[in-house]
Amino acid sequence: MLNPTPERIRQLQSQAQALEPGADERRALLDAVARHAELFWEQFSEQPTFYHPPDIGKGLYEAPIGEEPDDLARTLSLLLEQVDRSGLNTTSGGYMGYIPGGGLYHAALGDFLAAISNRYVGIYFGSPGAVRMENMLIRWLAQEVGYPDTMAGVFTSGGSMANLVGIVTAREAHGLRARDVERAPVYLSAQTHHSVRKALRLAGLGECPVRYVPLDDGYRMRADALDQAIRADEAAGLRPWLVIATAGATDTGAVDPLADIAEIARRHGLWLHVDGAYGAAFALTSAGKKILRGLEASDSFVMDPHKGLFLPYGSGAILVREGQRLRQAHTYEAHYMQDAQGDFDEMSPADLSPELSRHFRGLRLWLPLKLVGVAPFRAALEEKMLLARYFYQRLQEVPGFELGPYPDLSLVTFRYRPARGDVNEFNRRLVQTIQQDGRIFLSSTMLDGRFTIRLVVLHYRTHLDTIEQALTILRETAYKLERGE
């Protein structure tokens, strides 16, 4: 029975007191956490890029959550041993698999401060400062890519969620109803990221006919073929409505011809959504801006600050050229929120995405931008583009290696051609041997039935010496395997 006597209430208060550490305890906790972070920073950034013993993490099951507190040092060492070093070492410059992330130190401090103040960033009323900070950062991104002032955008958990928000916005802007879906084709390419198909399905658009527009020999969507496909569908009485182009394909790094695609989309009245989760951040460099020309003419685009701006995971962004479209697709009202509604001149994140309460993501971007400035970001991104080109040129000189297209951004595809034996099987062994060696991490894909290795330069710690090392490891490992060692 819940009997609300003052004695019982005070007793519970004192039992819950541990939730609120005092000043001395806070200092001790912070010192211990800072030492832990330092240990991690010094030791593990140079640890293997891949560490996957079968039992790692199981120690957590043997240290169950209990009613009583556990020891601080033991708890942190559990974290270090069971979690911090397991799997892919995404804090290492040698990590060049998939699309590398980052994890800037300044951003981690931003996360800490965001959790300390715990400002409510869903709605302007909840924290005008936090909402204005996020809106200001979105505006900064918009200016970097050349979007107009009419735009609006929101920070999401990542590119998948950002693609979903963009596609839902397009659906609403086109007034597409459930009964129209089977007659409303969508244009993608074989290089479109799978999160786009997932988003279409989640948005109730899984039954839209999907047209895979043919690619050129650099794996870019062919604008002329897109035009033809749209015309054919129009002639057949269908209702083309959405084209999704890619600015930096995950498999190949290819950037679709965005300006041509934008022109075609406009002519036929289609919404152009650009998935730039990997590539859009290169708009911060002048070389990248040229390659991404046409991004500014899209109706919406995605970028992932947890890729190209080196932030910790949980940072995506969606920007929509006509901001009202984004808002119309996501805004709702609730009676219990009546105090929070009003005629504010700032848009609230909750009116621009599926989320209501959310992490104050902006602070992890704002703090590094304020404390180091934009110039080092531009330099790092240009360095990545140059490193990929350098790698491409150098690997071309190594006998036996066969390269894919010259990189648009910072991703190189290649494979080794052994004198005899199955080429796919050889490359599978090559990539596995390199992963197990652990000095660098590369991943692979299938391109036109060919097992292909990918090297992606996107970590802020990947530098010239990393690339030299990668070249040495590739040459030595391939020759060793070929000799049957």
Ligand SMILES: *Cc1c(COP(=O)(O)O)cnc(C)c1O
């Ligand atoms: C990484 C990526 C995504 C998915 O983004 P998440 O942040 O992992 O959800 C979508 N599209 C492209 C091109 C990507 O590289």
